[in-house]
Amino acid sequence: MTVLMEIKDLKVHYPIRSGFWNRITDYVYAADGISFTIEAGKTYGLVGESGSGKSTIGKAIVGLEKITSGQILFNGEDVSKPSVRRKMKYNKDVQMIFQDSLSSLNPKKTIYQIIAEPIRNFDKMDKESEKQRVIQLLDIVGLSKNAMFQYPHQFSGGQRQRIGIARAIATNPKLIIADEPVSALDLSIQAQVLNFMKRIQKELGISFLFISHDLGVVRHMTKNIAIMHLGRFVELGTREDIYNNPQHIYTKRLLSAIPQIDIANRDANKAKRAQVEAEYQEKRSHFYDQDGLAYPMHQISDTHWVSTPPTNISEGAGK
Amino acid sequence: MKEETLLSINGVSVAFKINGEFYTAIDDVSLELHRDEVLAIVGESGSGKSTLATTVIGLHNMNATKITGEINFQNKEILELSEDEFNDIRGDEMGMIFQDPLAALNPLIRIGDQIKESLDVHSDMTEDQKQARVHELLNQVGIPHPERVAKQFPHQLSGGMRQRIIIAIAIANKPQLIIADEPTTALDVTIQAQILDLLKDIQRENHAGIILITHDLGVVAEVADTVAVMYAGEIVEQAPVATLFNDAKHPYTRSLLRAMPTIDSEDDELYVVEGAVPSIKDMDRNSDLFAPRIPWTKPDVGHPVLKEIAPNHYVRGESWREFKFKDEL
Incomplete structure (x- = not known):
């Protein structure tokens, strides 16, 4: 498989200013030392709680966030500088789908204008073929061509999210960052949008970085999952590694918190959850350094990486 | 007990006035809640579950709402009560308990004073x-350092902490009676689990009844x-929780x-319910309202009624008896 994007030791730190001179007194480590690789045509899941820095990574990749240090290599070129991004038309190849479909679509523009905007920015087309392209895109996401002349508020949440997807795929991107694309949607609409994303990926061969806090959705969408906590990766692996053989206490805690449809064993599950939570509180200091950050990850199998304390790797990994 | x-x-039944005309949002709903019980109401947005909750707790604007029927709470007919x-x-x-804790708290009043307000009004x-x-x-509710938090403002707390304040x-x-309208929808899974356990503990203590409104079947x-x-x-459809997950009958539940x-699930495609919940103006109460979303099934004639098909298991209409998903046909 060809490597599409390589992220090397990415850091995004926000300064905290305080005191009389408003000097920088400390930093928020929103993303700290993140490295991973995205291969063409694959989906990657990025899971974490709010505040873990998962959206920061997504924004840094599309260039909406200034990075502190590190490299984002796209087809071998470092795209962390705006000039490089412009030169190679990076934003044609990398697009984003947002969580809140209403606030990410301009209420004063018609659906035609919204979807045609990225086409006009990157592809030179005459009026007629531009129109054909918009109709084609609407068809891909299952909307009729009459939708072109309507405004975002005239659509339901699921339809709006599909319009967001149509806009994101308008320029034939190679990578789409999907930041919590279904967390605001009802179950049946969520199913619809997830199916669309899977189908589009299969047909167009797009890579997805799927950012979510919902482990059920992530498991459905992808085979490659990274768990993030407090700005660092704590575990990285395949679906089987993460769900069947979790190593880090934080991963175990996340998994135990997922509501289970197992009514007969409800109390047992609750007790187990309490036990995992107690273990997490007790062993927390062991798995995180004195600043409260996770330790660097070590490889424990071909596909599985875990953040382990430096001194006793074997003990941490053996559990 | x-x-x-x-x-x-x-x-x-609840009807809202829109442009001078009344439209029915809730139609002939009957439910019973016992002490120590958690009654979950589930459905998509637009199914009327929040409207039902606000009816019970009396938060409708009575000038634009028509409510019929009876709600009996601890031997009081609450629909006949005056505002006072x-x-x-x-x-x-x-x-x-509301869904969005930030919107439900006053940003300018300290946490302690907001909690005290309900004591000011109702206790001596x-x-x-x-x-x-x-x-x-x-x-x-599991907040560390209560003395310090009581003096803070809502924006100084995280989402999970705010929900605990609510x-x-x-x-x-x-x-x-505690009515919880999507209490954990805005929260992370780890916090969601804690809040749900907390609600259960509180209920055990007071022998309260809880109405839980949610669209998350995992929470249910x-x-x-x-x-x-x-x-x-x-x-x-209405049933004990085990029955609902193991033996659901109505096509919508399934x-x-x-x-x-x-x-x-390792399936590639998720099941999609075709179409959408009809808008309040398009609900034809004289027909099988879910039928348009399963067009391959013969709909019920007229307005289907809710029937008890097994002890405590109620299902609306008859179409479920023959209903099969497309891939089962």
Whole structure:
């Protein structure tokens, strides 16, 4: 498989200013030392709680966030500088789908204008073929061509999210960052949008970085999952590694918190959850350094990486 | 204790006035809630589940709403209460937990004072007793350093902490009935699990009844005792929680269960319920309202009725008897 994007030791730190001179007194480590690789045509899941820095990574990749240090290599070129991004038309190849479909679509523009905007920015087309392209895109996401002349508020949440997807795929991107694309949607609409994303990926061969806090959705969408906590990766692996053989206490805690449809064993599950939570509180200091950050990850199998304390790797990994 | 009926909703219909005309949002809903019971109401947005909750707690603008039927709460007909009489119950015997904790808290008032407000209105404690009660409540909902948090403002707390404050306010006067409208939808899974466990603990203490409104079937499976599934303002199926997950009958319930990406699903495609909930103006009460979303099934004639098909298991209409998903045909 060809490597599409390589992220090397990415850091995004926000300064905290305080005191009389408003000097920088400390930093928020929103993303700290993140490295991973995205291969063409694959989906990657990025899971974490709010505040873990998962959206920061997504924004840094599309260039909406200034990075502190590190490299984002796209087809071998470092795209962390705006000039490089412009030169190679990076934003044609990398697009984003947002969580809140209403606030990410301009209420004063018609659906035609919204979807045609990225086409006009990157592809030179005459009026007629531009129109054909918009109709084609609407068809891909299952909307009729009459939708072109309507405004975002005239659509339901699921339809709006599909319009967001149509806009994101308008320029034939190679990578789409999907930041919590279904967390605001009802179950049946969520199913619809997830199916669309899977189908589009299969047909167009797009890579997805799927950012979510919902482990059920992530498991459905992808085979490659990274768990993030407090700005660092704590575990990285395949679906089987993460769900069947979790190593880090934080991963175990996340998994135990997922509501289970197992009514007969409800109390047992609750007790187990309490036990995992107690273990997490007790062993927390062991798995995180004195600043409260996770330790660097070590490889424990071909596909599985875990953040382990430096001194006793074997003990941490053996559990 | 278990069988004592706390709240009984009898044939309640709610209609809203839109441009001078009344449209039915809830049609002939009957439910019963016992002490120590968690009744979950599930359905998509637009199915009327929140409208039902706001009807019970009396938050509708009566100038634009028409409510018929009976709601009996601890031997009081609450639909016949005056505004003042209702104000005595609301926040005292009934507590409500809202979905968005940031919108439900006043940003300019300290946490402690917001919790104290409901004590000011409904109890005759002294100032010192109230202060002590506030700290006790904060402690009960699992907030570390209650004295310090009581002096903070809402924006200084995280989302999970704010939701705990909302719960503390809702339970301040030890209510008999707690209505929780999507209490964990805005929260992370780890915090969601903690909040659900907390709600259960509080319930055990007061022997309260809880109405839990949610669209998350995982949450339902974790905490509910009884589940009512609503569609287009009607209950389409009602059953004990184990029955609902193991032996759901109504096509809508089965569709919802199928659309859920469970942790064990390896299927490539998720099931999609075609179409959408009809808007309030397009609900033809004289027909099988869910039928348009399963067009391959023969719809019920006229308006289907809710029938008890097994003890405590109610299903609307007859079409479920022959219903099969497309891939099962």
